[in-house]
Amino acid sequence: MPVSAPQRPPVTPASPAPVRYPKVVSLRPRLGPDDREVLWLYVLTRVGIWTTAGAVRWLFPAGGDRALWPGSLLSPWQQWDWWHYLHIAQDGYFPAGAGPWTAGWDNREAFLPGFPLVLRAVHAVVPHWAAAGALISFVAGGVAVLALARIARRQLPDAEAGRRTVLFFLLSPCAVFLAAGYTEALFLALALPAWLAAQRRNWPAAGVLACLACSVRATGLFLLAALALLFVLTARGRGDWRSAPWLCLPALAPVAYSWFLHARTGDWMAWKHAQERGWYRDFHAPWEAWSHTWDAAFHHTQPTGYAVMWQAELPAMATGLALVVLLLRHRQWPEALYLGLTLWALGTSYWYTSIPRSTLLWWPLWIALASWSLGRPRVRTAYLCVAGPLSTLVAVTFLTGRWAG
Template sequence: MATAAPSRPVRTAPAPLAGASPWQRVRVGADDRQVLLVYLLTRAGLWLTAYCGAQLFPRDPEARRGAAVLGVWEQWDWVHFRHIAEHGYSRADDAVPGFANEEAFFPGFPLLLRAVHTVVPHWGVAGLLISLVTGAVAVLALARIAGATGGAGAAGGRRAVLLVLLSPCAVFLAAGYTESLFLALALPAWLAALRGRWALAAVLTTAATAVRVSGLFLAAALAVQFVVSVGARPANRRWRPLPWLALPALPVLLYTWYLYALTGDWMAWKHAQERGWNREFHAPWEAWANTWRAAFDGDYRSGYALMFAAELVAMLVGLALLAVLLRRRRWPEATYIALSLWALGTSYWYMSLPRATLLWWPLWALLGAWSLRRAWVTNVLVGVLVPLSTVFALAFTTGRWAG
């Protein structure tokens, strides 16, 4: 006699994690050591790629010696971070040529860079050291989040870390940029929220917001996670931590006030974004159309066109991720991704979306679990990610980055 098929379980937002002693939360176990080993090996691989790129593709084709290995990391946005750390922000009229619109960069990373520089005299080494240490914290937190929410346990956590470290824009986790520092604050904040430690989550998110405006998206996700977790326990509602969730707005308010005092413009950050990166508001379909034309109409050099094509692919990946999260009723993570896509998808054209994928921890958690269930997914991901990661690392370190 045939039996009825079992009903399909409804996926909802992850429940808060069970409590653990402080020692259990900070202890580095065998899984953590494996994560750190992969992290260090991929760092060594990126440095080897950067060194070979400097020797093989010098800017002067007749050069007899490649660029210094530290010098290949000291370019692009790093130059602005160092300038802010060394000289502070300037009024637009007083800006040194080449350093205009620096109000667009939040002060968290430059402040930490200045502090580390008091101990490490070389600016470049100080920046790389910040990314190295904070990147290690970030991957450990990602492994624990993915292991708890991805559905594949510790193995899923390790796989998620491997995938993000092999992702196309992984070079920015090694360079003196904000991604590693932001993740080292944002991911432990999310882990704290999953454990119901709202004050700690809010404080860490506040620090993350001082580094990148994406911290506000994380704050919104925390608020949704708080409502979801409280709603799951109607007999024991705990609303007292709610005021903590307003704390992440403080760095934005203080920075806005500081820029007003410096420039006389309450919207100085937004206007710097518009002047420097064409980030004035456009409807999403206009942004897509403008990016599509830049990628395929032949008006830009091939390197720029390729990067615009990568922006389009990243947007499609983000929309697919958002759809999966909504389908699984993972409202907090969906909030974070939706706000990220809206912020980056409503400019004149897309810019920095591939880099933003590094900050989409639900993407790597889901891919990690999926690749463990399907061997072909692992093969496809490795076959695609590794070449792209190498090419993008070479593009960045040889001065050919365009995205």
């Protein structure tokens, strides 16, 4: 039975209000009614995405229109970056002496070790690799939505805030990547609790969780910068400042990985050079990146399936820039720093890549949309009517092996 929400107060925020960070409080040991509603919503959307995957498996089999067998249940999820994570988990980074000096090298060192290590550990219990990856994302996604809902409830003065934020997040256009064997769900399962712990001024927990997040995605470094700014803005007295060393802990993950790569390749920047070789992530001015993306999207230089995804990159970047302005207006400095650094990293490559997928990591975006929609039924209706079909379209694109960002 759904839990009835308290009467909504008459104040309806149009955008996120400035965050007031209260003193540290203990983590709630049990799931409350709102948490259970969020998890129920999460399970329902998982049923929906797996139903879509099952239909894709039958309608678009690998053997073409004349195929008599649709393939395994997990075959639609084994796409693109999944193979990099799988090969790292199975064989390590430099199997049999292969590496960047080998012809046809796959540049796997561009992928941080956090997810492959977890995948290898879960595989010890779940023998099927793809099932192990799906299980990681399923569990991590549940943790992420719980943390996201709690962050939203702390920020917005409405009983519906947590559920509304999670609803918008789970139906976002690139939500399929939360169920795939990718890093988004695992990163959020570490980054959002780290942020929640920091808001509660539990800096040891924030430091440990951020360190783990930094081992999963390079975005963890931007989270670290935001946590450091949040600490400076909220630290009170010597007791708080004694916790400052915990914020040095997250830097250990990228330093250790760089040391590992240097020991094998002699290159301290091996991760960055792999990104450049494989994904054109060498530095370009922001206007050059926009121009190259525009050309790829509209000047008929790329196959249409790729071009339409580059068309999606441009509004995603514009959305991110607008969100940074909104956060600055409302003096949410740490969140603005996190998003600003993310956009700088994504917006200074040869062209934009994976910005729509990166929106999953922009938790202030989903809170802002929820805030805007509270008390405005048309906003919620419009979002669901547009985001729902887009989410299905991106899911089908990814699950059929086409490039989806």
